[in-house]
Amino acid sequence: MSSPKEIEVKLQLPSASPARLRRVPLLRKINGSTRKENQVSVYFDTGRLKLRNSGLTLRVRHVGDRYIQTIKSDIGELFERGEWETEIRSDWPDLKQADASALQPLDIKRLRKQLRPVFETRVQRTTYPLTGKDCDIVLTIDRGEIDAGDSTLPLCEAELELKQGDRARLFEFAIAFARATSAELAIKSKSQRGYELLAGDGVSAVKGDEVEIAPGTPAKTAFQSIASACLKQIVANKPAILAGDPEGIHQMRVGLRRLRAAISLFSAIVTDAKTPGIKTGLKWLTNELGPAREFEVFLTRVVAPLGKQHARLTGMRSLSHDLAERREAAIARALAAVSSKRFRELTLNCAAWLEVGDWREPRNAALRERGDKPIETVARAQLKRRWKKIRKRGRQLAKLDPHARHKLRIQVKKLRYATEFYKTVFSGKKREKRNAAFLAALKDMQDCCGELNDIFVHEKLTAGIAEAPQPARSSRRVFAAGLLIGHEEARFEPVLAAAEHAFSVFEKLNPYWD
Incomplete structure (x- = not known):
């Protein structure tokens, strides 16, 4: 044999x-x-x-x-x-x-x-x-x-x-x-x-695989396992995107966000000459897919329901039609990206970087020492530092402008991904129970912060279309746009209150890694 x-x-x-x-x-x-x-x-x-x-x-x-x-x-x-x-x-x-x-x-x-x-x-x-x-x-x-x-x-x-x-x-x-x-x-x-x-x-969209990392695993080995699972999710969703499934775009974006978060979490370890190029490529692909997802969420969750309520409004029909056209253009952009030579080279180069990149066997003694540390030591430091940042910024949630709220949302998302990555690192029934509560609170915060960001994005998308030159229908379009913007503005306070509540729950939780 x-x-x-x-x-x-x-x-x-x-x-x-x-x-x-x-x-x-x-x-x-x-x-x-x-x-x-x-x-x-x-x-x-x-x-x-x-x-x-x-x-x-x-x-x-x-x-x-x-x-x-x-x-x-x-x-x-x-x-x-x-x-x-x-x-x-x-x-x-x-x-x-x-x-x-x-x-x-x-x-x-x-x-x-x-x-x-x-x-x-x-x-x-x-x-x-x-x-x-x-x-x-x-x-x-x-x-x-x-x-x-x-x-x-x-x-x-x-x-x-x-x-x-x-x-x-x-x-x-x-x-x-x-x-x-x-x-x-x-x-x-x-x-x-x-x-x-x-x-x-x-053909259907593919969610990411759970990663099992045993305590004592070297940090560089843990990163490779995490990042490989993320890359697998990215590549696996190309067929769904080509088949016209909007969920495929969403799941590929999730894989991209998770991979970029993993690189950020392990930035002190995964440093070599190829790292900047990999990060640039992943950011490019994220940006190419973003508009398609934004228009999809806006049209399905906001425009379609309001369109049914105001079906007789010519301006609403016109606005909906233009938004749908922009969504199709954004989808075409996403399709072009995943069908491109750059996508093919990015995914294969990323795979090679994960498997045989110089970061795995660095010449620098300090980098080698960091990569060889047990994952629980590295994870504990990462989690504690990011947990403190969110607690500090979250207390000012109601005072944050859209840009600052977006930064908080990204911090919450990264901590959530880290918590998912390290699910099996900190074992024991007590820790597992705390981990589940921690993850649930982070998910609620991420959802609320995501809703706040969506409101801001939707208002920008609507304003942009309403201001487009359409002389014969401008007043009707402006009225319809006002309905959409008003609808989103009306959601802001309740969603902000929900976000503050989610943060208050999160703030009271004990760290599961101690």
């Missing part, structure tokens, strides 16, 4: 025509060692999908006259998985060969009776060896389909697997190949896509 770890980068290809691939500089250097073969892989599970629910996959791959059984386990990493591979005699799993694998805890004897095929992949695989002095990497390009019986899904992807050598070289090759082929970072395996096809799941 082969080594129980697989390190690979997956890339989604827009096209893998042989003619185009022959023009890739990286592949021109290969002399006659390319291999092509047809592969059929059958994935097995129980009727209740016990393997999938345990983070495991089991497949038997038919290649020529050979049958290769592979078991993989999700270990919570973007580019690493447990892997146990062995040759067997037939096209049915041989679980006698799985005693030392991740299947062992699942009662193999019972599992053997419950297994059945659930879906299969059929691909033409082309393999390119990329061997250098300091690495042994295999590039495979698969073209074919996933077949779940009642439905199929086309497949066109590349995988770069590190067999031996420096991980940094793996990402160098991946970035060079992606740049030459317009490929982009893929975060779903064939098995994940197969299970989605089996369930009939359409």
